[in-house]
Amino acid sequence: MGLVGFSLVVFTYYTIWVIVLPFVDSSHILHSYFLPREYAVILPAVAGLLLVLLVGTFIAVVMWKSRKPAKKTD
């Protein structure tokens, strides 16, 4: 259930950031809880790249460990 809660928090924060804020007056204090709008695209992109990096590293490590010696000496 922690996963559900976490994804709800992320979804709510991100939805307010992207969908709600453009319609909120620029002098409202709500804006102080959010980074500049560019980061709404940069942060998920960086997180996605990090994920790909981690998955790729994991696959590389597993494949490296499972390699068999090419020649067998009799």
Add this chain to the structure above:
Amino acid sequence: MTKLGQWLLTLGLLGGTWAGLTFDALGLGLPESGRRLLWPLPAYLLVAFGCYSLATVGYRLATFNDCRGAAEELQAQIREARADLESRGFCF
């Protein structure tokens, strides 16, 4: 048309609409708040879909119940199979 073709067509149409509106190709003159909402939309949809996937996985993990009867039946079958194979000379 193949499924891939349908997906690509849909994505192409939606992407083209988004690009056309974001870069003001038709000179339609959207209000400032609309433009500010529009340009991160692809990223937003991806993040929203990711959140939905994560929530679904988490929920189904949390509500997946043990099946006591099936588990015991399976373990009995494993013991039976093991005994049968050992009687035929299989070494474990």
